[in-house]
């Protein structure tokens with residue numbers, strides 16, 4: 001690990017000004033950043049610790065929504081009574097991630113920005129367009145069993161790894177950012193970018209941008225929700241496929257559905273295709289299967305991850321069955 005300067009942020013504005021300088025990174029829980037520094041994948045010259053900023057509250061909003069500070073720990077958020085009551089899918093997704101110790105450190109802002117677990121990204125001896133633009137993608141034709149089948153490009157097929165962000169996508173969260181040019185509110189559907197020809201650019205953030213908080217809209221009336229995560233072992237493992245569903249049913253028919261998939265996309269994968277298929281349909285396996293087919297219609301599997309197409313379909317059908325039971 002190379003040497004670096006470390007500084008504690010005194011206030012948001014000075015942190016943003018310092019953060020805009022090249023070679024600077026914010027650190028919150030450190031569970032992504034320090035991990036990648038030990039592997040020499042991240043080599044910041046300056047690190048700004050944002051844990052002292054007043055961004056660690058969960059607060060109800062006047063419109064019935066919820067404001068979540070950027071440094072709220074994943075464990076605190078998962079166990080917050082309002083989240084458990086009104087946004088259970090988020091609590092379930094957080095508790096399905098990592099381990100108890102990691103969740104005690106990991107923050108809302110850091111989780112939004114966690115990096116892919118593609119093994120070539122984490123190995124500086126191997127070509128990787130995301131780590132070193134233009135060097136090539138070792139995963140295409142290489143070890144790609146855990147990688148993405150939706151949203152890929154010829155330059156990168158890395159899976160977006162977060163569980164929390166999949167639930168946030170189904171809940172239609174908004175990410176609030178403060179930067180050198182002021183404040184921006186970014187819908188989570190736009191926050192993460194597809195890899196295209198620039199896989200090194202993962203979000204809409206600019207240098208110095210500080211995530212201050214995330215807001216959730218008021219809970220969907222009459223909603224039922226569920227996060228289902230399928231993985232190689234029961235804990236401390238990333239998703240091979242996951243589904244976040246938020247659904248309301250009236251008179252046996254689906255009034256509204258919000259669907260997002262994890263473990264299969266290059267970003268948290270909101271499926272408006274599945275939502276459209278479900279709207280107005282009678283609750284049941286037939287509609288759920290049609291929705292799952294729509295969600296996976298554009299899947300482009302690689303040499304080792306074709307199994308994910310059927311796994312993700314079944315994951316979504318099962319999640320819908322359980323949520324509406």
Ligand SMILES: Cc1cc2nc3c(=O)[nH]c(=O)nc-3n(C[C@H](O)[C@H](O)[C@H](O)COP(=O)(O)OP(=O)(O)OC[C@H]3O[C@@H](n4cnc5c(N)ncnc54)[C@H](O)[C@@H]3O)c2cc1C
Pocket residue numbers: 025026027028029030031032033034035050070071096097098099102105106107108109110111112113114161162163164209210211212236237238239
């Ligand atoms: C062994 C292991 C297993 C894991 N398993 C899972 C899993 O199953 N599911 C899952 O979802 N996740 C998993 N994770 C990932 C974990 O959830 C993330 O590492 C964590 O959420 C990152 O949060 P952090 O606060 O520690 O981020 P940090 O490491 O502090 O920061 C991550 C990045 O975000 C930037 N940053 C942080 N906060 C802000 C902010 N407010 N504004 C702007 N930039 C910011 C930092 O500069 C850095 O680039 C696992 C991690 C490990 C190490």
Ligand code: SF4
Pocket residue numbers: 116118119120121127128129130131136137138139140147155156157158199
């Ligand atoms: S899939 Fe993306 S992260 Fe993995 S080697 Fe290819 S370019 Fe790098």
